[in-house]
Amino acid sequence: MEDQVLAATLSQPLIIASFQRERFYRQEAHRYQRLSQRSNQIYVLSAPETEFAHNSEYYEKVAFEPDDGLSQEWHLVVIADNYATCLVCRESVGSIAKNQQLPEISPGLDIDTARRFEGIWTSERGVSLKAAQLLLDRILVYRPDLVDKIEEARQRFGIGGSIKITGAAPLNEYACDIDTDPFVQRLVTYLQASQYKLHKAYRSIAAQARKERLVNSISTAIRRSLDPHSVLEVAAQELGQHLEAGRCLIYRAQTTEAQAIIEHEFLSPGVVSVRGQTWELESNPLFQELTQQGEGVCVSDTLIDYRVTSSPKLSLIVKKLGIRSWLMEPVFSQGRLLGIVELHYCDLPPHEWQPGELDLVKAIATQVGAALIQAEAFANLEELNKQLEALDRTRSNLIAITGHELRTPLSTIQVCLESLASEPDMPLELQQVMLSTALSDSERMRKLVQDFLTLSNLESGRVEWHPETLSLQECIDLALSRLRTRSSTEKIPQIKTQIPKTLPLIRADGDWLVEVIAKLIDNACKFTPSQGEIHIKATTSKRNQMVEVTVSDTGRGIEPNRLEVVFDRFYQEEGALRRTAGGTGLGLAISRQIVTGWGGKIWAESIGKDQGSQFHFTIPIVQGSAEEQQLFVKSK
Numbered sequence: 001m002e003d004q005v006l007a008a009t010l011s012q013p014l015i016i017a018s019f020q021r022e023r024f025y026r027q028e029a030h031r032y033q034r035l036s037q038r039s040n041q042i043y044v045l046s047a048p049e050t051e052f053a054h055n056s057e058y059y060e061k062v063a064f065e066p067d068d069g070l071s072q073e074w075h076l077v078v079i080a081d082n083y084a085t086c087l088v089c090r091e092s093v094g095s096i097a098k099n100q101q102l103p104e105i106s107p108g109l110d111i112d113t114a115r116r117f118e119g120i121w122t123s124e125r126g127v128s129l130k131a132a133q134l135l136l137d138r139i140l141v142y143r144p145d146l147v148d149k150i151e152e153a154r155q156r157f158g159i160g161g162s163i164k165i166t167g168a169a170p171l172n173e174y175a176c177d178i179d180t181d182p183f184v185q186r187l188v189t190y191l192q193a194s195q196y197k198l199h200k201a202y203r204s205i206a207a208q209a210r211k212e213r214l215v216n217s218i219s220t221a222i223r224r225s226l227d228p229h230s231v232l233e234v235a236a237q238e239l240g241q242h243l244e245a246g247r248c249l250i251y252r253a254q255t256t257e258a259q260a261i262i263e264h265e266f267l268s269p270g271v272v273s274v275r276g277q278t279w280e281l282e283s284n285p286l287f288q289e290l291t292q293q294g295e296g297v298c299v300s301d302t303l304i305d306y307r308v309t310s311s312p313k314l315s316l317i318v319k320k321l322g323i324r325s326w327l328m329e330p331v332f333s334q335g336r337l338l339g340i341v342e343l344h345y346c347d348l349p350p351h352e353w354q355p356g357e358l359d360l361v362k363a364i365a366t367q368v369g370a371a372l373i374q375a376e377a378f379a380n381l382e383e384l385n386k387q388l389e390a391l392d393r394t395r396s397n398l399i400a401i402t403g404h405e406l407r408t409p410l411s412t413i414q415v416c417l418e419s420l421a422s423e424p425d426m427p428l429e430l431q432q433v434m435l436s437t438a439l440s441d442s443e444r445m446r447k448l449v450q451d452f453l454t455l456s457n458l459e460s461g462r463v464e465w466h467p468e469t470l471s472l473q474e475c476i477d478l479a480l481s482r483l484r485t486r487s488s489t490e491k492i493p494q495i496k497t498q499i500p501k502t503l504p505l506i507r508a509d510g511d512w513l514v515e516v517i518a519k520l521i522d523n524a525c526k527f528t529p530s531q532g533e534i535h536i537k538a539t540t541s542k543r544n545q546m547v548e549v550t551v552s553d554t555g556r557g558i559e560p561n562r563l564e565v566v567f568d569r570f571y572q573e574e575g576a577l578r579r580t581a582g583g584t585g586l587g588l589a590i591s592r593q594i595v596t597g598w599g600g601k602i603w604a605e606s607i608g609k610d611q612g613s614q615f616h617f618t619i620p621i622v623q624g625s626a627e628e629q630q631l632f633v634k635s636k
Contacts, residue, residue, distance in 0.1 A: 013038070013080035014153050016135045018045040020071050022052040033058050041153050043139055047071045054143060062142050070138065074119075077132045079157050084128035089119025133160040228375035232264045232339075232368060239341070239364050240266025243357055246346035247271050247321070250331075250368060251279075252339045255291050258282040260340070271346055272321055285311050286328050291337065296329040296361070301350040325351035329361045333369040341365050406448065409441030451586040455569065458593035465509050465597060469622050472506055472538055472547060473499050479517035483525070492525050493532040493553070503538055505622040506547050512594045513619070519587040520551040520615050527613075528555030545621045546600065552614040558606035566604055567592045591617070 015035060019025040025046040036042055042059035046052050047066045055061040064070050076087040122128070136150050136159065154160060217238055232250045240248025248266035258281055265275040281287045285307045286297045302308045302318045302325070309315060317323070325345035331338045341361060345351035416434040420426065457463050476497060483492070524534045532554040539548050558566060569589045595602040595617045602617040
């Protein structure tokens, strides 16, 4: 009919097309857009499913209710000045009953070829005009705004009488009451003699379409989420449901692992759950065969398969979980085992595995492997980003601290030396002040450079450790004497020590241990007023063979969310450019590197601002009897 309209010499025909559902209309929409170039009297009717609605863009769209009688029929009416044609049909009762018994056919396919239609197809003008009249009346029920346009068509083609809209007809009224007796022999059918073959072909296509949709749904989940947990959960649910398995499991596993935890599970009603359980892999013959061959393992009947019957553990699992058929498919990526996909069938009779099912499981395993690799890559990328952010902060802090801690003492030294050089008659007392100031600031610069080099050597692993048996009290005394020597000109808080005499000997590098204690005490002095107190304590933890040293103060304290970042390089509580305490912000970072080097831990505790702080670190205890330790103390 489209060709007849497009080839017609006369223009502006009336075209009315009624589809049952929007999905059928979408297959033909392009045709009516072409026809709209020849005529402005085109009306398309359909029950909406997604986007179909009243519209007048190219032609007139009429959206009728799904329960309207139009939803059971197909209409196509074309009327021009020199010809007319009409198609009216509906599905036969026998076809409807038959199709209700058939399996679901993919909704993405065209009109189901198993459906049979009957009706009329005629070129008799009287019948065509009558069909047009009935359809135009129904259009006005839904689109009363088209009354003028429809009246124009009626007048031109002589369709019916004048228009009278007295109210909408019942929506369930039969849409066409044409007398079909003259045309009963002209039955229209969409099926030919090859109906059965076509039906089988469509079922095969539908099965393939369902498989593709399953794989696509998992691919979509991978694209939408970088969380492997959510992706694997979707894969387990979709695969288990599609293959109608009793149980579908997906869990992570590697070739060298002896155990695996079941993380993701699909269950059919009445099937026992195993989520969260730990499965033995090392003693599982199926897993060993899978890793050796690099391919999936399929057990059709667990009651007779020798791999199951010869293994007491597998036999117990099969009996406990009611597994009758068992499939294990590996998840590989670049030859590396990442996980396992398992399918369990628990009903009778045993499940007969089809090649298409095995191919589908392999395809899903490939998608799962892609998801796990993608998650690993994202995790690595996040870690690299964190490292880059840390490096950027380090660079910024380094520039700021170097500018402050180097430029300030250099300026002071320069002023002092210039004054001494330009004013030879300067009083001796003032000369001594200038020299002391220059020496003090040069020592400050030396310490800064030394801290830079120390941290660099510790982080690069270039430090050689010389562990020895030590007394913690002696190391604390050395650190305190070093502090008092440096702080002879300034008042520091009162420092109290509480070291038990029965404290066992420790094993560490003495010089580095003194350095840690000195830096922690120095840090406490910076942030504690002179009238405050600093306490040094030590306790023994026999459970992990460590001595725990605590340096606490009554100073500013630390906010809870900063207890970890205080150990970062160049960390300054007040910012690099406005500090009252001075320093490079490297002391705690150096301390952490040293403590970690001998296998200990270091951490900070504080209730909050102005509540004081406590820094703890652990040192290994010397392995030996109490008598041996006493002998060592006496020899010292």
